Amino acid sequence: MDKDIEKNLQAANALIDAVMDFAVEYGFQILGALVFLLIGLKVSGWVGKKVGALCEAKNVDQTLSRFIGNIVKIILIGMLIIITLGNFGVSIAPLIALAGASAFGATMALQGPLSNYGAGMAIILSRTFVVGNTITVGKVSGVVEEITLAATRLVGEDGEVITIPNKEIVGQVIVNSQEKRIVETRIAIGYEEDTDKAIATLRDAIIAIPGLDEEPGPQIGVHDFTYGGVIIGLRFWVPTNSYFQQRYRINGTLLTALRNANIALMPAAGLSVAAPALTADHEDHSPPPPVATS
Numbered sequence: 001m002d003k004d005i006e007k008n009l010q011a012a013n014a015l016i017d018a019v020m021d022f023a024v025e026y027g028f029q030i031l032g033a034l035v036f037l038l039i040g041l042k043v044s045g046w047v048g049k050k051v052g053a054l055c056e057a058k059n060v061d062q063t064l065s066r067f068i069g070n071i072v073k074i075i076l077i078g079m080l081i082i083i084t085l086g087n088f089g090v091s092i093a094p095l096i097a098l099a100g101a102s103a104f105g106a107t108m109a110l111q112g113p114l115s116n117y118g119a120g121m122a123i124i125l126s127r128t129f130v131v132g133n134t135i136t137v138g139k140v141s142g143v144v145e146e147i148t149l150a151a152t153r154l155v156g157e158d159g160e161v162i163t164i165p166n167k168e169i170v171g172q173v174i175v176n177s178q179e180k181r182i183v184e185t186r187i188a189i190g191y192e193e194d195t196d197k198a199i200a201t202l203r204d205a206i207i208a209i210p211g212l213d214e215e216p217g218p219q220i221g222v223h224d225f226t227y228g229g230v231i232i233g234l235r236f237w238v239p240t241n242s243y244f245q246q247r248y249r250i251n252g253t254l255l256t257a258l259r260n261a262n263i264a265l266m267p268a269a270g271l272s273v274a275a276p277a278l279t280a281d282h283e284d285h286s287p288p289p290p291v292a293t294s
Contacts, residue, residue: 036080036083037081040077040080040083041077044080045073047073047076048070048072049069050069051068051069051072052065052068052069053069055069062130062131116149116150116165116167117149117150117166119166119167120147120148120150120151120152123166124149128176129176131144131147132144134176135175136177137168137173137174137175138172140154140164141154141240142154142155142156142157142162143179145161150165157240157241157243157244177240180237180238180239180240181237181243182236182237183234183235183236183237183243184235185235186231186234187202187231188226188229188230189229189230189232189266190229190265190266193230193263193264195222195230197261197263198261199220199222199232201257201258202220202232202257202258203218205253205256205257206218206220206250206254209249209250212236212237216237218234218235219234219235219236220233221233226266229266234254236250
C-alpha cells in the first residue's frame with residue numbers, strides 16, 4: 001500500500017515538474033501571444049470602424065462604407081490568427097486545407113443562406129438602391145431602412161418592417177423612386193361633359209394643394225375611352241411616408257373641385273360594371289369595360 005502511495009507521489013511530482021518546465025520555457029511566449037491576440041482584436045475592430053467612417057466622410061454610401069469596414073476587419077483578424085498560430089509553432093498549411101474542405105461542405109449544405117449573402121454583396125456593390133430610397137419589388141413597397149448581406153429591410157407608411165431575403169430581390173424588376181411614390185388616378189366623365197374644362201379644373205385643384213412636389217409636375221390628360229364616357233388620367237408624386245394620406249386627401253379635393261365646376265362623373269345607368277378587386281394598392285386601375293343591359 002505504501003509503495004502505491006509512493007508511486008503516485010512520484011508520478012504527481014513528475015507531472016508538476018513537467019508543467020513547471022513547460023511554463024518556464026513557453027509561459028512568456030504563450031502569455032505574449034494571448035496579449036497580442038487580444039490587442040489585435042481590439043485594433044482590428046477600431047481600424048474597421050475608422051475605415052467605414054472615412055468612407056462615409058468621402059460621401060460613400062452608408063451600407064457600402066460599413067461593408068468595406070467589415071471586410072477590412074475580417075482581413076486583419078485573419079492575419080492576426082495566422083501570426084498567433086505561428087507564434088505557437090503551429091503549421092497553418094493543414095489548417096488551410098481543412099478550411100478549404102470545410103468551406104466546400106458548408107457551401108453544399110447552406111446553399112440557401114449563402115445565396116442570400118451573394119445576392120446581398122451584389123446589391124451593396126452595384127448600389128441599385130441605397131438606404132432612404134423607396135423601392136418596389138413585386139407587390140412590396142417601402143423605404144429602405146437597412147441593407148445587410150442576408151436581407152434588406154423596408155419600412156412601410158404605417159411603420160411596419162418588411163424583411164426581404166436578398167435572393168428574392170436580385171433578378172427581379174426593381175422600381176426605385178428615390179424618396180417619393182407616384183399616385184395614378186382614373187376619373188371617368190360622360191361624353192357630354194366638357195373634357196378641356198374638366199382637365200383644367202383638376203389641374204388647378206392639384207396645383208393649389210400645398211406639400212406636393214413641383215418637379216416633376218402633375219400629368220393630366222385623356223387616358224382612355226369607355227362606353228358612354230371619357231377616362232381622365234392623373235399622375236403626381238407624393239412623399240412615400242405619407243402616400244395613402246396624401247392620396248385620399250387629394251382625391252377628396254379633386255372630387256370637390258369637379259362638383260363645384262358642375263362636372264358630373266360618368267353615370268352607370270343602363271350599364272353593368274364588374275366590381276374591381278378590393279386590394280391594397282396593386283390592382284389594375286383601369287375600369288373594366290361596361291356591358292350594356294337590356
